[in-house]
Amino acid sequence: MAIFLQQLINGIAQGGMYALIALGYTMVYGIVELINFAHGDVFTLGSFLCIAILALLGVSASGQIIAGWQGALIALLVVVLAALLCGVIGVLIERFAYRRLRNAPRLAPLITAIGVSFLLQGVMRNWKGPSEISFPQFLPNPTFAFGGVHIDLRELLVVIVSILMMVALQFFIYNTKLGKAMRASAQDRDAASLMGINVNTTIAWTFFIGSALAGVAGFISGMYFGTTMFTNGYQAGLKAFTAAVLGGIGNIAGAMLGGFLIGIVEAMTAQYISDQWTNVVVFSILVLILVLRPSGLLGEQLPEKV
Amino acid sequence: MSAVLSLVGVETFYGRIQALRGISLDVRAGEIVALIGGNGAGKTTTLRTISGLVRAAHGRITFAGDDITHAMPDQIVRMGIVQAPEGRRIFQRMTVLENLELGAYARADGRSVRGDMDDVFALFPRLAERRSQKGGTLSGGEQQMLAIGRALMARPKILLLDEPSLGLSPILVETIFHVIADINKRGVPILLIEQNARKALQVAARGYVLETGTIVKEGTAADLLADDDVRKAYLGED
Incomplete structure (x- = not known):
């Protein structure tokens, strides 16, 4: 039982990360019907940017621990800056790579997205080299024990941050003017224009928010695993994409649910079957969902147009 | 009375297909104008062009004296040109x-x-x-x-209605036309597109007949209702 609970916590922590990335996929798909394959790489870029910002602040991978409010402040500064930078990069990608192709056949922006993905990977490889790089572990990491289950601060951080971001996003989407404009544009772009919504600006904001969340995920992933690599986003991105599809692509609550489920499935597979089989299981879910229930767990099946 | 909304020689293309072949029409202060015509005549394209959802390749659209031919859809709405589109699109x-x-x-x-x-x-x-x-x-x-x-x-300064009675029961059609007249009485000019040409011309002050992207007839609603060609083609009479 303790093992099961332990793995459940691991799964939730890992799943929180997938969920944060999945939100970007699902928000962008919801509004422009594009699977933004570069999104996973924006996530990795988030980790890289955190390392760079930490270096500027004088924090390196030497293992120095910064305790107390100072550490918390640095963490906050790093995550906010990385989120903003990733957000801006997301906006630039949309502006220069996708916008002109918005009314082109679907395959064109999809291939462009794969191109942007390679571009970002290339930039990161040239920047930090082709091998694993370590992410400074500057926060203390006390472990809390509940019965037989151990949670360390990092896991707690991952879970808390990802849930906070999701609650904030959900509030934003349903209660702010821009959030409503995003939902309206996702449902019917022309009708949204006829409400006086500037759809281009709204789409840009969607990329900003999705990419900023990927930036946050980049930070917590770095804190959690302690390393990153320029190809990290490829697989994490595909798994987050699976999470988005599992929940129902375009559905925000679905992306969160899918993220946590994929994380838990992965942890349980690693524990009870084998580490080697996690990808097989996860991507089998992708195939099964696409074949059996393409609208996903929470996907609505309302007619889109009359 | 001067025109609130005016189209002069507007041409619109979908790719290489020309949907509007030089449309000129006016909507004046306080009036309902009906735009009638068969399927594919370009009625909806006319409204989409006014709202900026498709671009006019040639010609000029002005609203209250301002050129809006190249304005963005959201700017056009902000100026007070508001559309209830075909198929409701809620x-x-x-x-x-x-x-x-x-x-x-x-x-x-x-x-x-x-x-x-x-x-x-x-x-x-x-x-x-x-x-x-x-x-x-x-x-x-x-x-x-x-x-x-x-x-x-x-709070439209002009209302564009695209097929408001399409697919509705006769009682609802009455209600909708009642409301259209009601809105107009408050001083809002309306450009009305309708399959139901008779009802549209009954409520309108003037009308235009659109065929394959060209306006083939225009006049007061009463004149159009009495016109032989219009009666044959759009009012189902012999």
Whole structure:
């Protein structure tokens, strides 16, 4: 039982990360019907940017621990800056790579997205080299024990941050003017224009928010695993994409649910079957969902147009 | 009376296909103008061009003296040109209230939105009953009411209505035309597209007949209702 609970916590922590990335996929798909394959790489870029910002602040991978409010402040500064930078990069990608192709056949922006993905990977490889790089572990990491289950601060951080971001996003989407404009544009772009919504600006904001969340995920992933690599986003991105599809692509609550489920499935597979089989299981879910229930767990099946 | 909205020689293309071949029409202060014509004549394209959803390749569109030919759709709405599009196009996964709120999206005066919503509910009591329901769960007639109510929330200076009676029961058609006349009485000019040419011309002051992207006839509604060609082609008479 303790093992099961332990793995459940691991799964939730890992799943929180997938969920944060999945939100970007699902928000962008919801509004422009594009699977933004570069999104996973924006996530990795988030980790890289955190390392760079930490270096500027004088924090390196030497293992120095910064305790107390100072550490918390640095963490906050790093995550906010990385989120903003990733957000801006997301906006630039949309502006220069996708916008002109918005009314082109679907395959064109999809291939462009794969191109942007390679571009970002290339930039990161040239920047930090082709091998694993370590992410400074500057926060203390006390472990809390509940019965037989151990949670360390990092896991707690991952879970808390990802849930906070999701609650904030959900509030934003349903209660702010821009959030409503995003939902309206996702449902019917022309009708949204006829409400006086500037759809281009709204789409840009969607990329900003999705990419900023990927930036946050980049930070917590770095804190959690302690390393990153320029190809990290490829697989994490595909798994987050699976999470988005599992929940129902375009559905925000679905992306969160899918993220946590994929994380838990992965942890349980690693524990009870084998580490080697996690990808097989996860991507089998992708195939099964696409074949059996393409609208996903929470996907609505309302007619889109009359 | 001077024209509020005016199109001069407007040509619109979808790719290489020319949908509008030089349309000129006016809507003057306070009047209802009917635009009638068969399927594919270019009626909806005319409204889409005015709203900026498709670009005019040639010609000029002016509103209250300002050239809006190259304005963006959201700017056009902000100027007060508001459209209730064909097929209603309400936001299916949003509630009636949210749909109405979005109608007022472009307005700067947030405080009067509630009062305007009450006006819409007075016009369409059915919408008040269903205010918390998702748009997609409404009947066709209710969706049409919502589409018109949503357009009114923008406080239009001119209203563009695309097939407001399409697919509705005869009783609802009466209601909708009643409301159209009512809105117009408050001083809002309306450009009305209708398959139901008879009803449209009965409520309108003037009309234009559109065929394959060209205006082939124009005149007062009474003249058009009496016109032999119009009677044969659009009013189902011999």
